[in-house]
Amino acid sequence: MRVPVATTSHQYEVVLGHNFLAEAVKTFDDKLQKADKLIVFTDANVWAAQGEYFKGHFPYDFEVFVLPGGEACKTFEQYNAAQTFLLEQKCSRKSFIFAFGGGAVGDLTGFVAATYMRGVPFIQIPTTILAHDSAVGGKTAINHPLGKNMIGAFYQPEGVIYDTLFIESLPEREVRSGTAEVIKHAMISSASWLQQLMGAESVIHFSTTELAQQLKAGIEVKAKIVSEDETEQSVRKYLNLGHTYGHAIEAAAGYGKVAHGEAVMIGLVYCLLLSERYGKLDRDFTTAFLHFAVKNGYPFEAVNDYSFEQLTTYLLKDKKAEYGVLQFVLLEEIGKPFVRPIELAECKEIDAEFRQLLAEVLG
Numbered sequence: 032m033r034v035p036v037a038t039t040s041h042q043y044e045v046v047l048g049h050n051f052l053a054e055a056v057k058t059f060d061d062k063l064q065k066a067d068k069l070i071v072f073t074d075a076n077v078w079a080a081q082g083e084y085f086k087g088h089f090p091y092d093f094e095v096f097v098l099p100g101g102e103a104c105k106t107f108e109q110y111n112a113a114q115t116f117l118l119e120q121k122c123s124r125k126s127f128i129f130a131f132g133g134g135a136v137g138d139l140t141g142f143v144a145a146t147y148m149r150g151v152p153f154i155q156i157p158t159t160i161l162a163h164d165s166a167v168g169g170k171t172a173i174n175h176p177l178g179k180n181m182i183g184a185f186y187q188p189e190g191v192i193y194d195t196l197f198i199e200s201l202p203e204r205e206v207r208s209g210t211a212e213v214i215k216h217a218m219i220s221s222a223s224w225l226q227q228l229m230g231a232e233s234v235i236h237f238s239t240t241e242l243a244q245q246l247k248a249g250i251e252v253k254a255k256i257v258s259e260d261e262t263e264q265s266v267r268k269y270l271n272l273g274h275t276y277g278h279a280i281e282a283a284a285g286y287g288k289v290a291h292g293e294a295v296m297i298g299l300v301y302c303l304l305l306s307e308r309y310g311k312l313d314r315d316f317t318t319a320f321l322h323f324a325v326k327n328g329y330p331f332e333a334v335n336d337y338s339f340e341q342l343t344t345y346l347l348k349d350k351k352a353e354y355g356v357l358q359f360v361l362l363e364e365i366g367k368p369f370v371r372p373i374e375l376a377e378c379k380e381i382d383a384e385f386r387q388l389l390a391e392v393l394g
């Protein structure tokens with residue numbers, strides 16, 4: 032399966048398959064033939080789980096640089112170490128980098144590729160469900176002690192190779208986290224798709240074929256949006272559905288305690304409550320959605336660990352907040368997102384409604 036991505040700055044393809052790494056890499060042969068060196072960036076967990084398969088199926092010689100697992104690779108220190116590695120390997124502008132891992136490896140690698148000698152080509156080989164989102168669209172970043180993703184660049188890859196075989200070793204919590212972004216893509220694009228997800232026995236244990244279809248559908252939504260708006264001036268903002276409140280929960284918990292997508296799922300329910308006021312959605316739908324999320328194991332208890340006052344600091348840190356007014360993505364109906372400024376006082380009211388609804392549903 033293929034999904035073309037056509038941004039203003041660059042055109043490329045996402046190729047999707049199962050157990051097809053060698054074949055998939057070869058589809059980029061015309062580009063790789065010109066490379067003087069191939070480098071693979073990965074993280075320790077991914078390499079431990081999938082390194083053998085990768086070595087056995089990657090069709091060319093390469094050098095590997097193994098980063099610390101997950102978010103720990105998105106630091107200035109690792110950025111520096113990665114650049115040092117490329118220099119020591121005598122990489123040139125003709126070298127090619129592969130990001131083999133989840134969103135964290137992808138973000139770090141993309142930023143290294145964007146800046147090494149002012150830019151070298153790179154290919155994303157995502158290994159998480161969440162990375163169907165992060166590997167497409169060209170946002171790259173590392174974290175600063177004062178804020179997540181604060182240092183980065185828009186830099187598109189030469190391609191994305193998505194082999195669903197890699198997902199097989201992904202811990203269930205990470206599956207759950209990544210699936211929240213699939214659900215988000217459904218919510219901003221298609222009522223029937225969301226209905227299908229909400230009707231599924233489980234969204235955490237899809238078959239390989241089902242999973243590939245869900246990922247493809249998610250990538251198509253993302254590709255369409257970034258082709259209209261590469262640098263988040265307009266419609267790309269819709270991808271932030273659930274992220275304003277979600278980021279606050281994620282940050283208040285301390286990164287890692289509540290996984291990104293778990294927090295996004297919490298934020299999605301918050302946005303549904305807010306959307307009841309400004310769109311056509313009603314409480315029955317919000318309640319049904321919350322039941323669906325709880326059934327699939329999303330950790331809503333986390334909300335009760337923080338007061339609204341604790342969340343406020345983080346809400347106001349949002350890149351989109353100005354003078355105490357937040358910019359929320361809301362839904363007119365499923366598939367029809369829009370952006371609306373919301374004052375902090377109203378956020379507090381919704382937060383109270385949210386806690387009450389959670390008490391009713393969680394018991």
Ligand SMILES: NC(=O)c1ccc[n+]([C@@H]2O[C@H](COP(=O)([O-])OP(=O)(O)OC[C@H]3O[C@@H](n4cnc5c(N)ncnc54)[C@H](O)[C@@H]3O)[C@@H](O)[C@H]2O)c1
Pocket residue numbers: 074075076077080081100101102105132133134135136138158159160161162164165166167168169170171172180197198199200201202205208209291
């Ligand atoms: N650039 C973007 O547009 C964008 C969008 C969304 C999120 N992000 C970023 O993505 C990151 C989150 O990505 P993620 O959820 O993929 O997390 P991740 O990359 O941290 O991976 C999650 C965990 O699973 C491990 N792992 C990954 N693949 C595995 C596999 N196949 N088998 C076993 N273990 C595996 C990792 O080592 C890590 O511990 C965040 O840093 C976030 O800021 C970026």
Ligand SMILES: [Zn+2]
Pocket residue numbers: 212274291295
């Ligand atoms: Zn996200």
